[in-house]
Amino acid sequence: MSIMEITNRIEETNRRLIEKDGLNAGIAFPTGASLNHCAAHWTPNMGDETILGADDVMKIDYGSHIDGLMTDCAFTVAFNPRYDNLLEAVKEATNTGIKEAGIDSIFSEIGERIQEVMESYEVEIGNKTFQVKAI
Secondary structure, rough: HHHHHHHHHHOOOOHHHHHEEOOOEEEEEEEEEEEOOOEEEEEEOOOOOOOOOOEEEEEEEEEEEEEEEEEEEEEEEEEOOOHHHHHHHHHHHHHHHHHHHHOOOHHHHHHHHHHHHHOEEEEEEEEEEEEOOOO
């Protein structure tokens, strides 16, 4: 599928599920679909024909709002098993952040724990081993 088609489907679903209502409810920001070396905040422009390939890693970031209260959701997609450790790092780091969050939590401490988990993983690509880096 093209990245444009993927982001359009996500936004159509977002509008339908949030019951779009003018400025009262809808999409909070353009859907991000960052590929490979681009870590975040990229989205295709009209006419972009980039296709998601079997060896790509794509980070999806989308949000909704109701009466100005916003959610920000993100996940990573990869089809090649060589990225399984990367996907596991993302999943474990996310779960760590959720577990550490709470009323008396300090953001910097949550971030430190997330970074610690992310950077405990390695990914092997082309017979080279890379430590996962938190951004």
